[in-house]
Amino acid sequence: MNSKMQQVWDTLNTIPDPEIPVITVVELGVVRAVDFVEDFLQITITPTYSGCPAMKQFEDDIVSELNKVGFSDVRIKTNFDPAWTTDWMSDEAREKLRVYGIAPPERGSEDKGVLFLSGPKKVACPQCRSEDTKLISQFGSTACKALYSCNACKETFDYFKCI
Amino acid sequence: MNTKKALFEYCIRIGDNSMILGHRLSELCSRGPILEEDIAITNISLDLFGQCRNILTYAGEVEGKGRNEDDLAYHRPEHEFRSVLLTEQPNGHFGTTMARQMLFSVFHYYFYKELSKSNDVHLAAFAAKSLKETMYHMRHSSEWIIRLGDGTEESHEKMQEGLNKMWSYRHELFEKDAVDEHLIELGIAVDTAKFKDAYEKQLEEIISRATLEIPEEGWRATGGRIGHHSEYMGHILAVFQSLARAYPDAKW
Numbered sequence: 549m550n551s552k553m554q555q556v557w558d559t560l561n562t563i564p565d566p567e568i569p570v571i572t573v574v575e576l577g578v579v580r581a582v583d584f585v586e587d588f589l590q591i592t593i594t595p596t597y598s599g600c601p602a603m604k605q606f607e608d609d610i611v612s613e614l615n616k617v618g619f620s621d622v623r624i625k626t627n628f629d630p631a632w633t634t635d636w637m638s639d640e641a642r643e644k645l646r647v648y649g650i651a652p653p654e655r656g657s658e659d660k661g662v663l664f665l666s667g668p669k670k671v672a673c674p675q676c677r678s679e680d681t682k683l684i685s686q687f688g689s690t691a692c693k694a695l696y697s698c699n700a701c702k703e704t705f706d707y708f709k710c711i
Numbered sequence: 712m713n714t715k716k717a718l719f720e721y722c723i724r725i726g727d728n729s730m731i732l733g734h735r736l737s738e739l740c741s742r743g744p745i746l747e748e749d750i751a752i753t754n755i756s757l758d759l760f761g762q763c764r765n766i767l768t769y770a771g772e773v774e775g776k777g778r779n780e781d782d783l784a785y786h787r788p789e790h791e792f793r794s795v796l797l798t799e800q801p802n803g804h805f806g807t808t809m810a811r812q813m814l815f816s817v818f819h820y821y822f823y824k825e826l827s828k829s830n831d832v833h834l835a836a837f838a839a840k841s842l843k844e845t846m847y848h849m850r851h852s853s854e855w856i857i858r859l860g861d862g863t864e865e866s867h868e869k870m871q872e873g874l875n876k877m878w879s880y881r882h883e884l885f886e887k888d889a890v891d892e893h894l895i896e897l898g899i900a901v902d903t904a905k906f907k908d909a910y911e912k913q914l915e916e917i918i919s920r921a922t923l924e925i926p927e928e929g930w931r932a933t934g935g936r937i938g939h940h941s942e943y944m945g946h947i948l949a950v951f952q953s954l955a956r957a958y959p960d961a962k963w
């Protein structure tokens with residue numbers, strides 16, 4: 549990787565997810581590619597959810613941070629293929645989520661039961677790590693999260709759901 | 712038939728269904744029966760609007776007249792909307808909202824699954840992405856139908872009533888015309904007849920788990936796909952398009 553390319557990735561690695569500031573846009577897996585095209589810099593991103601309201605913020609943040617380090621013409625390209633999946637999230641990012649109080653997505657555990665959840669899924673409480681938890685709602689405070697509560701410590705918590 | 716024109720029409724139909732149902736669900740924002748449901752319904756609405764934006768943007772590119780997603784959403788008159796009548800039905804009580812959602816989401820699931828194999832790479836990617844979201848929508852409404860149907864006497868009665876009310880609207884989802892036939896031949900569009908049986912079977916499973924009765928087959932709703940909408944549509948668009956029409960250059 550040449551030094552200019554390295555600089556772009558280093559910069560991207562400092563841009564936090566606007567809604568979950570402990571992980572970066574790179575760790576989340578939203579940034580898919582960096583390309584120097586003719587005289588501009590193209591950043592290819594993919595949305596987490598089709599209607600995620602944070603996407604515009606991602607775009608603005610990426611452009612403005614790269615502008616600051618000297619890349620004046622930055623263009624965002626949105627790509628849907630392959631569709632974003634939580635499997636792209638690194639172990640490090642998962643641990644950061646847990647410490648922040650969000651139960652990370654279980655790796656490779658995309659819900660297989662199509663219509664009905666196939667048996668209770670074990671989601672450990674990010675506070676006390678108990679697996680005695682229950683699903684309150686498939687939909688949480690943002691598109692990517694579900695709402696759980698812990699039977700052991702009685703806390704409710706967000707679970708970053710697998711897609 | 713002109714393939715470009717057919718593809719534009721096809722995209723508009725997909726986008727309009729998501730837009731109008733998304734709008735109906737957005738009406739429940741801050742009015743949900745409980746906080747968790749308020750959030751769930753708003754999230755589903757957001758997914759549908761996201762899907763709508765993607766496909767309308769593509770429709771605009773296919774058309775090649777410089778129209779973007781906003782032009783298509785905010786500056787088309789009612790008779791140019793191609794959404795099925797199911798999507799414009801009022802929310803009614805929660806049982807009705809969930810019945811409408813289930814009839815639509817189960818269809819959406821099979822539809823996107825097939826569309827993800829389309830020869831049109833853009834449609835295929837769009838469908839693969841949307842499918843993941845739709846699985847959550849389908850589960851959400853199905854679980855509520857079971858919970859309410861198999862709940863108290865009152866919830867059972869209301870759930871049945873909601874289901875009866877929405878039942879006749881589902882057929883329109885499976886209608887086909889020359890646009891569909893042309894694009895099916897090219898491997899671009901989905902032949903919905905292929906999964907009609909699976910769709911009906913899935914509904915039966917949910918309804919029986921919910922201890923509800925399968926409603927009687929009666930009349931069949933039709934017309935939305937050719938722009939013949941019910942009175943509800945005018946009211947929806949009056950709200951939906953008012954800002955963009957009053958301030959045509961508004962930016963947000």
Ligand SMILES: [Zn+2]
Pocket residue numbers: 673674675676677678698699700701702703
């Ligand atoms: Zn706990």
